Amino acid sequence: MAGNYLIIGSGPAGITAAENIRNLDNKGEITVVSEERVPMFYRPRIPEYAVGKLEVEEIMVKKMDFYDQNRITLRLGIRAVKLDNERKIVETSDGQRYGYDKLLIATGIVPLKPSVPGVELKGIFTMHDLIQADRVRAFAREAKPVVVVGGGLLGMDMAEELKRIGLGVKFLVRRHVLGDPFFDEYGCKLIQEEFTLLGVDVLTDTEIQAFEGMDSKLAKIVATDRKQIESSFCFLSIGAVPAVNWLEESGLKIDKGVLVDGRLQSSEECIFSAGNSAQITDTVSKKQIVQTNWYNASTQGRIAGSNMTGGEPIEYKATTNYLKKVGNLSFNLIGCGNAIVEVGRRTYFKGDNPREYVMITTKEGVIVGAVVCGLPKVSMKLKEVIEKQIVITNLEKFITQKEGKLDTLLKILA
Numbered sequence: 001m002a003g004n005y006l007i008i009g010s011g012p013a014g015i016t017a018a019e020n021i022r023n024l025d026n027k028g029e030i031t032v033v034s035e036e037r038v039p040m041f042y043r044p045r046i047p048e049y050a051v052g053k054l055e056v057e058e059i060m061v062k063k064m065d066f067y068d069q070n071r072i073t074l075r076l077g078i079r080a081v082k083l084d085n086e087r088k089i090v091e092t093s094d095g096q097r098y099g100y101d102k103l104l105i106a107t108g109i110v111p112l113k114p115s116v117p118g119v120e121l122k123g124i125f126t127m128h129d130l131i132q133a134d135r136v137r138a139f140a141r142e143a144k145p146v147v148v149v150g151g152g153l154l155g156m157d158m159a160e161e162l163k164r165i166g167l168g169v170k171f172l173v174r175r176h177v178l179g180d181p182f183f184d185e186y187g188c189k190l191i192q193e194e195f196t197l198l199g200v201d202v203l204t205d206t207e208i209q210a211f212e213g214m215d216s217k218l219a220k221i222v223a224t225d226r227k228q229i230e231s232s233f234c235f236l237s238i239g240a241v242p243a244v245n246w247l248e249e250s251g252l253k254i255d256k257g258v259l260v261d262g263r264l265q266s267s268e269e270c271i272f273s274a275g276n277s278a279q280i281t282d283t284v285s286k287k288q289i290v291q292t293n294w295y296n297a298s299t300q301g302r303i304a305g306s307n308m309t310g311g312e313p314i315e316y317k318a319t320t321n322y323l324k325k326v327g328n329l330s331f332n333l334i335g336c337g338n339a340i341v342e343v344g345r346r347t348y349f350k351g352d353n354p355r356e357y358v359m360i361t362t363k364e365g366v367i368v369g370a371v372v373c374g375l376p377k378v379s380m381k382l383k384e385v386i387e388k389q390i391v392i393t394n395l396e397k398f399i400t401q402k403e404g405k406l407d408t409l410l411k412i413l414a
């Protein structure tokens with residue numbers, strides 16, 4: 001043991017890995033290089049920071065003495081620009097070179113921008129890190145109406161938060177229904193109700209076609225059917241891709257993200273990847289996917305860290321578990337959730353409260369995915385059942401109908 005560990009990225013994957021390496025290797029050197037301007041923070045709450053509701057200190061995950069106590073050297077505000085995997089060196093934006101025995105790539109994702117005219121105009125934002133959030137925060141303060149583009153999970157957060165600080169919000173969604181394909185039909189209906197209550201103007205079946213401006217500032221958005229929306233503030237959330245373009249010449253096997261095996265090891269023996277930059281084989285769907293949520297990123301970080309120290313190999317088998325708050329609703333999207341099951345039988349389980357329900361998807365007699373609204377205990381149990389592919393005797397008997405009672409599901413899971 002006692003190696004030289006280099007970690008690129010200071011999100012949950014990188015920092016959980018660092019913490020676990022220190023648990024297992026008391027003498028090794030651990031260095032974390034990250035482009036972020038502050039240490040690890042709870043990224044899901046970045047929209048609340050961006051609208052000025054929370055300060056940076058309120059979203060920090062670890063106190064500064066955590067890094068000192070664990071002898072983790074942080075190099076912040078620095079970007080890894082090149083990996084020379086033969087010489088085991090990472091070059092950074094400040095001209096430094098970092099050597100390593102073991103390297104973890106935990107660089108997360110970068111937001112996409114649409115390739116339409118005018119996308120570089122001032123007043124158009126994407127957001128993933130705090131520097132981008134600072135820019136949104138400064139702009140949002142001037143209280144203009146805003147257009148949020150993209151009905152994904154981040155788009156929903158920003159539409160909600162910007163509305164809550166009093167801005168007029170138009171929410172442009174490409175799909176026919178808000179919430180699709182992440183949530184099931186009933187979940188989408190509840191979400192739509194939340195946004196209606198909030199007073200957000202949701203425009204479905206609407207895509208961006210061009211941005212028009214004056215003096216290099218955004219003035220107008222042109223959408224489907226030549227719909228024209230006057231606005232000087234636009235927040236884009238049309239998707240993201242793993243932040244791996246700096247690895248292009250490294251020789252590492254990359255598809256969407258860094259391809260890793262069950263131990264989160266890349267095509268190079270001493271290089272691992274975890275979190276949103278890694279492409280893993282999903283334990284349920286057997287597809288190679290990037291799991292873009294907090295829980296899976298930190299679980300992967302813990303396992304990668306352990307495997308980097310060279311102890312007993314640990315396999316990563318966690319299924320996706322995306323925790324999502326939309327207004328007053330709390331969802332868990334588990335396993336194949338709603339989004340990636342092509343074939344499967346869906347059954348709803350509802351109780352007295354119409355805003356609490358479970359939708360499970362079954363395939364060949366086992367549960368492969370679930371959308372849970374409220375009911376955190378049921379979520380935990382379903383996660384276990386899905387992850388371990390636990391066979392439930394007589395499952396078919398309970399799911400012959402489209403809808404069942406919540407009590408019945410609790411009995412099935414007991």
Ligand SMILES: Cc1cc2nc3c(=O)[nH]c(=O)nc-3n(C[C@H](O)[C@H](O)[C@H](O)COP(=O)(O)OP(=O)(O)OC[C@H]3O[C@@H](n4cnc5c(N)ncnc54)[C@H](O)[C@@H]3O)c2cc1C
Binds near residue numbers: 107
């Ligand atoms: C606005 C928002 C809302 C979200 N809401 C939820 C939610 O409700 N529930 C949920 O489960 N998940 C949510 N997520 C997703 C969750 O935050 C991520 O899945 C998680 O942070 C991924 O962790 P990670 O460690 O893989 O990457 P990240 O947390 O993205 O960290 C990667 C780090 O690497 C740095 N980096 C990137 N490239 C380089 C480079 N070349 N050199 C150096 N450093 C680099 C980045 O600056 C960043 O600090 C949300 C994300 C966002 C952005």
